[in-house]
Amino acid sequence: MPSYDPKAIESKWQKRWLDENIFAASDQAPKKKMYILDMFPYPSGDGLHVGHVKIYTASDVVSRYLRMKGFNVLHPTGWDAFGLPTENTAIKKGIQPSVLTAQNVTRFRQQMQQMGFSYDWNREVNTTDPEYYKWTQWIFLRMFQMGLAYQAHIPINWCPSCKTGLANEEVIDGKCDRCGTQVEEKPMRQWMLKITKYADQLLEGLGGLDWPKFVLDLQHNWIGRSEGAEISFGIDGTSNELSVFTTRPDTLFGATYVVVSPNHPLVAELTVPQQQAAVAAYVAEAQKPIRLDPKGEKEKSGVFTGSYAIHPVTNAKIPIWVADYVLMSYGSGAIMAVPAHDERDFAFAKKYNLPIQQVIVPAKAQGEATLPYIGDGVIINSEGFDGLSVTEAQRMILQKLQLQGKAKKAVQYKLRDWVFSRQRYWGEPIPIIHCEKCGVVPVPEKDLPVRLPEMDKYEPTGTGESPLATVEEWVNVKCPTCPRMAKRETNTMPQWAGSSWYWLRYVSPHYTQAFTDPAAMQKWLPVDVYVGGSEHAVLHLLYARFWQKALHAAGLVPQDEPFKRFRAVGLVIGEDGQKMSKSRGNVINPDDVVVQVGADALRVYEMFMGPFEASVAWNTSSIKGSRRFLDRMWDLVATRAAQASDQEDVEVELMLHQTIRHVSESTENFKFNTAISGLMELLNVVESKPMLSKKTLESIVLMLAPYAPHIAEELWEQLGHTQSLVYERWPSFNQKLLAKAQVTVPIQVNGKVRGQLQFDPGISQEEVEKRARALTNVQKHLEGKTVVKVIYVPDRLLNFVVK
RNA sequence: GCGGAUGUGGCGGAAUUGGUAUACGCGCAUGGCUUAGGACCAUGUGGGCAUGUCCCGUGGAGGUUCGAGUCCUCUCAUCCGCACCA
Numbered sequence: 001m002p003s004y005d006p007k008a009i010e011s012k013w014q015k016r017w018l019d020e021n022i023f024a025a026s027d028q029a030p031k032k033k034m035y036i037l038d039m040f041p042y043p044s045g046d047g048l049h050v051g052h053v054k055i056y057t058a059s060d061v062v063s064r065y066l067r068m069k070g071f072n073v074l075h076p077t078g079w080d081a082f083g084l085p086t087e088n089t090a091i092k093k094g095i096q097p098s099v100l101t102a103q104n105v106t107r108f109r110q111q112m113q114q115m116g117f118s119y120d121w122n123r124e125v126n127t128t129d130p131e132y133y134k135w136t137q138w139i140f141l142r143m144f145q146m147g148l149a150y151q152a153h154i155p156i157n158w159c160p161s162c163k164t165g166l167a168n169e170e171v172i173d174g175k176c177d178r179c180g181t182q183v184e185e186k187p188m189r190q191w192m193l194k195i196t197k198y199a200d201q202l203l204e205g206l207g208g209l210d211w212p213k214f215v216l217d218l219q220h221n222w223i224g225r226s227e228g229a230e231i232s233f234g235i236d237g238t239s240n241e242l243s244v245f246t247t248r249p250d251t252l253f254g255a256t257y258v259v260v261s262p263n264h265p266l267v268a269e270l271t272v273p274q275q276q277a278a279v280a281a282y283v284a285e286a287q288k289p290i291r292l293d294p295k296g297e298k299e300k301s302g303v304f305t306g307s308y309a310i311h312p313v314t315n316a317k318i319p320i321w322v323a324d325y326v327l328m329s330y331g332s333g334a335i336m337a338v339p340a341h342d343e344r345d346f347a348f349a350k351k352y353n354l355p356i357q358q359v360i361v362p363a364k365a366q367g368e369a370t371l372p373y374i375g376d377g378v379i380i381n382s383e384g385f386d387g388l389s390v391t392e393a394q395r396m397i398l399q400k401l402q403l404q405g406k407a408k409k410a411v412q413y414k415l416r417d418w419v420f421s422r423q424r425y426w427g428e429p430i431p432i433i434h435c436e437k438c439g440v441v442p443v444p445e446k447d448l449p450v451r452l453p454e455m456d457k458y459e460p461t462g463t464g465e466s467p468l469a470t471v472e473e474w475v476n477v478k479c480p481t482c483p484r485m486a487k488r489e490t491n492t493m494p495q496w497a498g499s500s501w502y503w504l505r506y507v508s509p510h511y512t513q514a515f516t517d518p519a520a521m522q523k524w525l526p527v528d529v530y531v532g533g534s535e536h537a538v539l540h541l542l543y544a545r546f547w548q549k550a551l552h553a554a555g556l557v558p559q560d561e562p563f564k565r566f567r568a569v570g571l572v573i574g575e576d577g578q579k580m581s582k583s584r585g586n587v588i589n590p591d592d593v594v595v596q597v598g599a600d601a602l603r604v605y606e607m608f609m610g611p612f613e614a615s616v617a618w619n620t621s622s623i624k625g626s627r628r629f630l631d632r633m634w635d636l637v638a639t640r641a642a643q644a645s646d647q648e649d650v651e652v653e654l655m656l657h658q659t660i661r662h663v664s665e666s667t668e669n670f671k672f673n674t675a676i677s678g679l680m681e682l683l684n685v686v687e688s689k690p691m692l693s694k695k696t697l698e699s700i701v702l703m704l705a706p707y708a709p710h711i712a713e714e715l716w717e718q719l720g721h722t723q724s725l726v727y728e729r730w731p732s733f734n735q736k737l738l739a740k741a742q743v744t745v746p747i748q749v750n751g752k753v754r755g756q757l758q759f760d761p762g763i764s765q766e767e768v769e770k771r772a773r774a775l776t777n778v779q780k781h782l783e784g785k786t787v788v789k790v791i792y793v794p795d796r797l798l799n800f801v802v803k
Numbered sequence: 804g805c806g807g808a809u810g811u812g813g814c815g816g817a818a819u820u821g822g823u824a825u826a827c828g829c830g831c832a833u834g835g836c837u838u839a840g841g842a843c844c845a846u847g848u849g850g851g852c853a854u855g856u857c858c859c860g861u862g863g864a865g866g867u868u869c870g871a872g873u874c875c876u877c878u879c880a881u882c883c884g885c886a887c888c889a
Binding site: 003173213214217218220221222224226228244245246247248259300323324325326327329330331334335336337338342343344345347412413414534537538608609610611614615616617619621622623624625626628629631662673674676677678679680681684744745746747748750751752753754755756777788789790791793796797799800801 | 804805806807808809814815816817818819822823826827828829830841842843856868869870871882883884885886887888889
């Protein structure tokens, strides 16, 4: 049997698709739109990864399926090209990042076209293109006008290896997400984006999204909203007050001391002269960069300030301590410690012999609870509140304090504002001018884009200054609002900037009047299906939602959520069960696979290897199965096309319609693996039939098309068609035929299968029972027993319950 | 510690959502194609023995049900987030 030649037909059809511009989305077509997006790649020097192929094949299958279902499909791609890897490689190679980016993009584009992805290449965008980043800068300035972009001098996460500041989201386990170096804290002037302003909206919006639950949970936890109270403690001997945040006002009577963070502004003031040396030493120690303690294993430490706080209800004097287990970055940087009911406070109190006052007992067990006791219960030792439940006490105690002006309700978030400046070269320049007289002046819109200047040497300085600071002719500029000379902002934007709005640009990628065309937005937005990796669950996917919400608030985009439906891909693991990496030598290069078995077989394999969202290890010998499947498809059509009959085999017809239903539903639900297995089952049956109708062969080819588009086009041509099948109608199934099909029903005795019956659907229970009792094997198991009950699920199952 | 998943043949996995467990594919075995085969085709392939349309079987132990891979309780293992967040 001659097997087919993927090389020849794949390039033939790829060329034809491109020449005919067949995947161009029409802004005019009256058909209903579908916007199918995948996360555009970072064009690294390593080329396309089999993980990319999995994501892009899935979105391609969906796009091709929907085109055949009659939708006007927008399926674009582009390049998320700013960022450190390119810059680092360019430095090493001694070339310009822009040159390297162009090379990488060319390779990626070629690789993606070689996979047969049905992108609308007219809409390709590149975040490093000045025509693109002009609008990234423009959006930044809108955010500046809205008060969402601001400068701050704060300690931020600094990567000593990448020599730049990082956002909170980029620090994993205290290490730089990029290079794994231990992150340090470094106080610097920063540009920040006020994402916290949208914390509640970002939280609420999650409710309406069709996203994987784990991604929603991740974002929910990252935002980390907690409701509680800010309570003021007086400071003995002064008129000052110390504010603490707590989610447990019910434990107020159990507060036996107060702790402030070493970075708390009142530390010096609170420290009495005798304690000054000890406190100063402790604070200095706490400032050292190695303060991160991932597992909380470090023993608690702290030092007494010598001063006392006044308990707001009992007026007791309780000691104020300094300890680094209280973080300045959360709440007010000070807590009331309730050792009886908090593990951390308990450990601290034990170590320093501080008093422990129990104020909650478990509701049921009257006796002692082991401390610290975190659970629910009844209040004790709290004058005026004893006997209340925890929830009641929370409300009542807070109410009492509120009346006295000593507390207010408060909400805290774990989410921090987004550190938005980087001290590196290869990013969008932040379009701001600093004038001695006028202060911070935005670059006027007419002067955008602020182009990244060409530099011979653009290595990071490591001083906290961007390398751009050395380009004097670029830095020194006339102030837009006064006649003086001023200086440009030299920090650049983080890698995430360009990807925080790119789905908006695709709807009108060449529009020059604004960041995007309002009419095109009305036509195409929002994104209907978004496909990508879950490693961006709290990075890109959170930033993107934030920008969309900010732009929506400014009246610039119609919706306040960008992606209605999101599907996260599972990793493609190396054949050895380890993550693919160059150092392990287990990386599979898609180019090699294409040479060996063809792009169609690779597409089919990656869709078939397991559930789309599951991480599955690569298996080279399994790919053969996908190729064999295509070979058999080829042989089937090639040998049967000429002598196809008009008559329909009854069994084939029924199975064909069942398969159409199954493949349609599976494809829509991202269950690509079962869609393909359905086609395989059909093939197994159909292969052995001497006669097949042309209609059947055509339906099979059409169903194959989204998964293996090249071979499908070629077979379609062999079936006598001259036009591409890209816009051919997806086969439909006959509901009536399926409903009439005979059913095979198991006959059980006491839940164990003892026989099978075949009959037309809808026959009566009596009839089924009669025929079931006639089966010898059933009779054997009924003999000498009493039938106490008969369970009949129409057309599904019959079960005799006997004694 | 908190949160979220996931455990089914030698392997990847399927199971109409409580109704015939192991579809489909890989691998393996036997045979064929009368040289070979990392090609192709056919058949077989969860375990057990008394080889019967018999018994057992979806990480483990209980439970609910006529009926459980699916629901409940406990438990073990693995993976992924977050992590001194008051």
